[in-house]
Amino acid sequence: MALDKPYKDIPGTTIFDAEQARKGYHLNQFCMSLMKPENRARFKANERAYLDEWPMTEEQKQAVLARDFNRCIKLGGNIYFLAKIGATDGRSFQYMAASMTGMTQEEYAQMMLRGGRSPEGNRYLSEQK
Amino acid sequence: MATITASVYTSHVPAIGAAIDLGKTGEPYWQPVFAGYERSKAWFKENTPDVIFLVYNDHANAFSLDMIPTFAIGCAESFAPADEGWGPRPVPVVKGHPELASHIAQSVIQDDFDLTIVNRMEVDHGLTVPLSLICGQPSEWPCRVIPFAVNVVQYPVPSGRRCFNLGRAIRKAIELYDEPLKVQIWGTGGMSHQLQGPRAGLINREWDNRFLDRLIADPEGLAQVPHIEYVREAGSEGIELVMWLIARGAMSDAPPHVVHRFYHVPASNTAVGHLILENR
Numbered sequence: 088m089a090l091d092k093p094y095k096d097i098p099g100t101t102i103f104d105a106e107q108a109r110k111g112y113h114l115n116q117f118c119m120s121l122m123k124p125e126n127r128a129r130f131k132a133n134e135r136a137y138l139d140e141w142p143m144t145e146e147q148k149q150a151v152l153a154r155d156f157n158r159c160i161k162l163g164g165n166i167y168f169l170a171k172i173g174a175t176d177g178r179s180f181q182y183m184a185a186s187m188t189g190m191t192q193e194e195y196a197q198m199m200l201r202g203g204r205s206p207e208g209n210r211y212l213s214e215q216k
Numbered sequence: 217m218a219t220i221t222a223s224v225y226t227s228h229v230p231a232i233g234a235a236i237d238l239g240k241t242g243e244p245y246w247q248p249v250f251a252g253y254e255r256s257k258a259w260f261k262e263n264t265p266d267v268i269f270l271v272y273n274d275h276a277n278a279f280s281l282d283m284i285p286t287f288a289i290g291c292a293e294s295f296a297p298a299d300e301g302w303g304p305r306p307v308p309v310v311k312g313h314p315e316l317a318s319h320i321a322q323s324v325i326q327d328d329f330d331l332t333i334v335n336r337m338e339v340d341h342g343l344t345v346p347l348s349l350i351c352g353q354p355s356e357w358p359c360r361v362i363p364f365a366v367n368v369v370q371y372p373v374p375s376g377r378r379c380f381n382l383g384r385a386i387r388k389a390i391e392l393y394d395e396p397l398k399v400q401i402w403g404t405g406g407m408s409h410q411l412q413g414p415r416a417g418l419i420n421r422e423w424d425n426r427f428l429d430r431l432i433a434d435p436e437g438l439a440q441v442p443h444i445e446y447v448r449e450a451g452s453e454g455i456e457l458v459m460w461l462i463a464r465g466a467m468s469d470a471p472p473h474v475v476h477r478f479y480h481v482p483a484s485n486t487a488v489g490h491l492i493l494e495n496r
Contacts, residue, residue: 094371099415100452104371107269112281119280122299157413166412166453167276167369174301181229181484184416195417199482203408203419210448 093171096212103165113162114151118168127175130202218316218393219456221265222254223463223477224402225431225491226349228272230341231484248261249488252478253349256492259475260350260358266397267313267360269320270387272342272404272460273368275300275371278334283331284370287382290339290363291317298338306343307353313360316393320362323389328433329382339363346404368405368456368479372443379458380439383465391464403463405456407479408449409486418451419487425479428489429458432474435464 094102101107107113117138120126130137138148150151150158151172168182172184184197198204208214232249235241241250276411277298279285295310321331343363351358367373383401390399407427410418429452430438439461446455472493479490 094447097448098416099413101413102371102447102452103369105415108281108370115276115281116256119276122277122301122336124299124303127301154476160412165276165369168281171276171301179304179484180411184411184485187412188414188416192477198417199419199485202481203487204417206418206420206423206449208419209415 098108098212098215101160107163108162108165111165113141113143114147114159114164116161116166117143117151118171121171121175147158156183156187183196217397218382218390218397218399220387220401220466220468220495221261221398221490222405222494223402224346224350224400225460225463225466225489225493226346226402227406227483227486227488227490228345228404229483229486229488230345230452231346232239232488233341233348236353237306240471247478249483252488252490253361253482255476256350256490257352259492264358265327265400265401267316267362268278269362269364269390269399269401270343270346270404271364271402271459272346272367273364273456273459275340275342276369277340278337278365279367282313284367285334285365286374286378287329288332288334288337288365289317289321289338290334290365291321292337292371293336295337295339295361295363298340298343300340304342305341307348308356310339310343310347310361310363313362316387316390317362317395317398317402320386320389321394322390324382324385327385327388329385334365337363339364342404346402360422364462366459366462368458373455374460376439376441376458377459379461380418380465382461383467386462387466391402401461401466403460405459406450406454407457407487407489410451410456411453413452413486415451417485419481420449420454421481421487423449424487424489428477428479428491431464431491432493435461441464452491467493470496
């Protein structure tokens with residue numbers, strides 16, 4: 088009998104559950120390594136070579152190189168771990184969040200100033216076009 | 217015996233810490249956020265406890281995917297600020313209270329809550345931003361702090377009901393401590409926010425304010441709210457709010473005195489909520 092995962096029907100949202108954490112273990116541990124300044128420097132010097140030290144899938148490596156955070160999340164990444172990549176790039180959390188919404192950072196910042204994204208129409212997949 | 221005098225609830229947005237550290241608190245964007253904490257700072261100066269029991273979550277800093285404790289109590293003598301990827305925050309080292317922390321661990325574990333005892337740990341913005349908001353920028357933090365980290369990163373996180381009952385067990389433990397210490401319990405994180413995916417930026421002002429109302433007047437009812445409602449209504453990271461129920465459960469059963477209430481949108485990606493409740 089399958090576990091109950093009621094959060095699967097929320098649009099634009101991936102819950103970092105045991106299944107995702109399993110898929111993303113090495114991806115997230117790679118991100119964790121960027122907490123050390125010497126590792127950040129090595130990663131910046133040659134991203135591909137640094138990624139090749141980790142037993143990640145090729146798809147995960149490509150997603151990191153492209154800074155495609157939605158893809159990273161789909162492949163098991165968690166936002167708090169992925170934030171280490173943003174910090175290494177000198178990017179703010181708001182920049183990273185904006186990049187996942189298809190908006191520019193400016194558009195996203197304006198949306199937040201207007202009170203954020205409304206929950207109306209954003210609660211269930213069935214509400215989306 | 218030790219007593220819980222008050223509880224403090226606040227968001228712990230990292231950008232707030234950065235604004236403080238970079239001297240941006242007077243900027244038009246940040247001014248309304250910090251104005252909401254002026255009253256709290258004055259109150260805290262008048263009501264500094266001996267110990268703060270600070271409930272927060274680690275954001276992949278002290279705990280990677282190597283080990284994921286659901287509840288971790290810091291029993292060390294001190295806790296250094298973590299390097300979260302851009303260098304550690306320039307804030308004082310946190311001084312713990314190993315005796316009280318170990319006492320609470322013993323009592324609460326005997327009450328069937330499986331705490332992980334941590335004797336070496338760095339603390340991230342989840343713990344240091346609330347201290348900065350309420351205590352400002354002192355050269356030393358004004359009292360001891362017991363860090364209490366809750367897993368809200370890898371699902372499933374503990375339920376609101378379990379958090380509320382854990383708070384009650386912590387209250388009992390503190391009241392059984394022989395030394396007459398004044399203890400505050402702080403619950404941090406939230407309010408509505410989502411940092412990931414195409415739905416990032418979700419804010420639910422109505423839901424947040426109902427949460428504040430119920431936290432004050434109907435915490436036991438609020439504790440029955442299931443995870444899925446937090447995620448759907450308050451965003452995937454809004455789930456952090458279960459931690460506020462630990463602090464609320466540690467308060468006396470009598471209605472509290474509301475010292476201060478504040479709500480503001482936005483701080484970066486997040487709705488900022490803040491409450492101070494005193495035991496009567």
